[in-house]
Amino acid sequence: MPAFHFGSSEAPLFGYYHPAEARAGLRPAVLICGPIGEEGARAHRMLRVLADRLAAKGAPTLRFDYRGAGDSAGACDELTLSTMGADVIAAHDELMDMSRASRALWIGLRLGASAAVRAAQRVPRGPAGVILWDPVIDGAVYLKELSSAQAAMPLPDDPDAKAPASADDPEEAMGFRLSPALRAELRAMSNADLKRKPTRRAMILAGAATPEIASLHEAMTDLEMPVDERHDTEGAAWNSDDAMNAYYVPSRTIDDLVQAVEGWR
Amino acid sequence: MERVVEFGGGEEGDATGDRLVGVLNRPGDNDVVYRRPAALLFNAGIVHRIGPHRLNVKLARALAAKGVASLRFDISGLGDSAPAPAGAHYETQALEDIVAAADVLEADGARAGFIAIGMCSGADNAYRAALADPRFVGLTLLDPYAYGTPRAKVARAMEKATDLGRWKRAIGRTLGGGQDSSAGVAAVQSESTEATDAAPEADNGRVYPPLADFGRDLQALTTRDVKILIRYTTYVEEFLTDPSHFRDAFGAFDFAGNLDVDVDRRADHTYVRLAAQQRLFSRISSWYDACWPEGVAAPEMGARAANEGEAPASNAAPNTAKGVAIEGLRRAGVRPGS
Numbered sequence: 001m002p003a004f005h006f007g008s009s010e011a012p013l014f015g016y017y018h019p020a021e022a023r024a025g026l027r028p029a030v031l032i033c034g035p036i037g038e039e040g041a042r043a044h045r046m047l048r049v050l051a052d053r054l055a056a057k058g059a060p061t062l063r064f065d066y067r068g069a070g071d072s073a074g075a076c077d078e079l080t081l082s083t084m085g086a087d088v089i090a091a092h093d094e095l096m097d098m099s100r101a102s103r104a105l106w107i108g109l110r111l112g113a114s115a116a117v118r119a120a121q122r123v124p125r126g127p128a129g130v131i132l133w134d135p136v137i138d139g140a141v142y143l144k145e146l147s148s149a150q151a152a153m154p155l156p157d158d159p160d161a162k163a164p165a166s167a168d169d170p171e172e173a174m175g176f177r178l179s180p181a182l183r184a185e186l187r188a189m190s191n192a193d194l195k196r197k198p199t200r201r202a203m204i205l206a207g208a209a210t211p212e213i214a215s216l217h218e219a220m221t222d223l224e225m226p227v228d229e230r231h232d233t234e235g236a237a238w239n240s241d242d243a244m245n246a247y248y249v250p251s252r253t254i255d256d257l258v259q260a261v262e263g264w265r
Numbered sequence: 266m267e268r269v270v271e272f273g274g275g276e277e278g279d280a281t282g283d284r285l286v287g288v289l290n291r292p293g294d295n296d297v298v299y300r301r302p303a304a305l306l307f308n309a310g311i312v313h314r315i316g317p318h319r320l321n322v323k324l325a326r327a328l329a330a331k332g333v334a335s336l337r338f339d340i341s342g343l344g345d346s347a348p349a350p351a352g353a354h355y356e357t358q359a360l361e362d363i364v365a366a367a368d369v370l371e372a373d374g375a376r377a378g379f380i381a382i383g384m385c386s387g388a389d390n391a392y393r394a395a396l397a398d399p400r401f402v403g404l405t406l407l408d409p410y411a412y413g414t415p416r417a418k419v420a421r422a423m424e425k426a427t428d429l430g431r432w433k434r435a436i437g438r439t440l441g442g443g444q445d446s447s448a449g450v451a452a453v454q455s456e457s458t459e460a461t462d463a464a465p466e467a468d469n470g471r472v473y474p475p476l477a478d479f480g481r482d483l484q485a486l487t488t489r490d491v492k493i494l495i496r497y498t499t500y501v502e503e504f505l506t507d508p509s510h511f512r513d514a515f516g517a518f519d520f521a522g523n524l525d526v527d528v529d530r531r532a533d534h535t536y537v538r539l540a541a542q543q544r545l546f547s548r549i550s551s552w553y554d555a556c557w558p559e560g561v562a563a564p565e566m567g568a569r570a571a572n573e574g575e576a577p578a579s580n581a582a583p584n585t586a587k588g589v590a591i592e593g594l595r596r597a598g599v600r601p602g603s
Contacts, residue, residue: 001269001271001283002271003269003271003286003345004269005267005268005269012267014269014288016286016345038318041312041313041315041317041318044313044344045311045313048345069319070315070319070322071267071269071288071314071315071322071337073267075323076319076323150537153533153537154533155533155537155538156499156530156531156532156533157531158531158532158538158540158541159531160531160538160540160541160543160544161531161538161539161540161541162540172538172539174318174537175317175318175319175320175535175536175537175538175539175542176318176319177539244311244312245310245311247311
């Protein structure tokens with residue numbers, strides 16, 4: 001069945017496998033590494049659509065939940081950047097086993113991209129390529145963004161709610177607890193983490209050519225890795241409650257990603 | 266222990282396959298776990314089955330820690346579940362899906378009935394399912410339909426008028442916006458006295474039934490001894506801000522002591538803050554224990570149905586439970602397939 005648990009029996013991960021339709025095996029298998037927290041909920045539908053489209057083109061595709069997220073085992077505060085990386089590798093192994101594909105691409109979105117590119121550095125027989133879609137580049141900035149997003153919500157006063165000790169270091173954001181370990185990892189996260197060539201080739205898909213994207217591009221190029229940088233006019237339009245409630249799917253972005261996988265060499 | 270389940274493939278031999286995806290949490294041997302009602306959790310709006318901020322997962326695991334089984338799943342076309350066959354009406358399909366999920370739990374050994382826990386449009390689906398299927402013995406409705414009353418309107422107007430924060434914000438808007446010096450203040454005055462006695466007719470596409478219909482349905486359920494916990498948040502504060510406002514609105518109905526109403530004015534609609542989530546879990550937990558005490562076997566579904574003069578679902582022919590549900594839909598005024 002396409003929905004299943006995998007990994008250790010003590011802490012199973014939830015996965016959803018989209019087998020390739022007709023003439024499977026010609027395309028690389030694809031592992032989708034989604035975002036976490038509220039972004040994960042907002043991205044769910046479009047990642048399902050992306051996976052369906054990829055499978056229809058012959059690319060067997062696996063979506064999964066990190067431990068501490070979605071339907072995987074673990075409480076929210078068990079999720080860290082390190083556990084995300086370990087889960088990416090476990091999901092990759094599962095995908096290769098299920099699909100019998102000879103190679104795989106990883107598509108990472110937001111913090112999923114950050115975890116994927118770091119995990120790829122640690123796997124001897126890792127992905128044939130990574131696509132970093134709207135990646136989180138600076139973990140400290142990401143923490144501030146999460147904090148600001150919650151502060152902007154018109155929430156009623158709640159004496160039971162713990163006031164954040166610092167807007168730069170929120171203990172909770174948008175309905176999810178952020179563990180001290182995750183926050184410490186995020187504060188320390190930067191392009192300097194990229195010390196080994198994570199994969200043969202990479203693509204960055206971002207809304208605009210920002211200095212942060214340029215710095216990531218440069219860091220990857222410094223590792224002698226070809227990087228294809230593309231800018232997506234639909235940007236992060238999916239990343240809002242309104243977009244989620246409207247069931248919005250960025251169709252041109254999905255098309256671009258499917259074409260990128262089809263043409264991956 | 267949690268396991269993934271796929272179900273809802275229709276009649277036996279149906280080639281379309283199972284289209285619904287869920288996670289069944291049975292925290293122990295079924296002879297023990299299913300002595301009390303099992304919980305069904307599903308989509309709030311279009312958020313996939315984990316719920317806003319993963320609330321359904323957190324709640325399912327909190328219930329499991331008490332020894333209560335649950336199944337959380339996606340209704341057709343939402344989350345990971347495939348769309349329903351073309352032409353199916355959403356509300357009817359949602360009911361069939363909830364009944365199918367109850368069938369999964371019953372096949373797993375559930376025998377003390379079910380509770381449905383739904384938020385917003387999920388609450389609407391939950392109460393309609395309970396109306397349609399006699400196996401439901403409890404409901405938790407989070408921000409279900411709400412209706413204003415004159416007393417609630419006055420209370421809210423007074424609250425707005427005496428809220429210093431609102432006036433400060435209005436003055437700030439006026440001074441900062443370069444508009445007529447009285448505009449911001451006038452806006453607050455207007456908001457403070459606007460009419461709220463009419464029920465909202467639509468809320469993000471959610472159509473409210475007339476108060477009398479909702480009251481009649483709740484009365485029918487509670488007369489059937491279905492235990493109901495209604496919990497409102499600030500989402501409905503223009504219509505009610507206190508449980509007494511609900512009692513005013515539904516004073517003509519007798520809920521047989523089976524209906525509890527809370528208003529958590531520190532919580533927003535989807536319980537963003539962890540503190541609000543924790544209060545919600547604690548409240549549902551205490552309500553559940555009060556209704557179905559730990560260590561006391563709840564009446565079995567067959568016995569309940571027999572007492573109510575209906576054939577026990579478990580002894581019925583295959584798909585009879587679904588048939589009961591659809592018949593219930595017709596009674597509830599929902600046209601299957603419309």
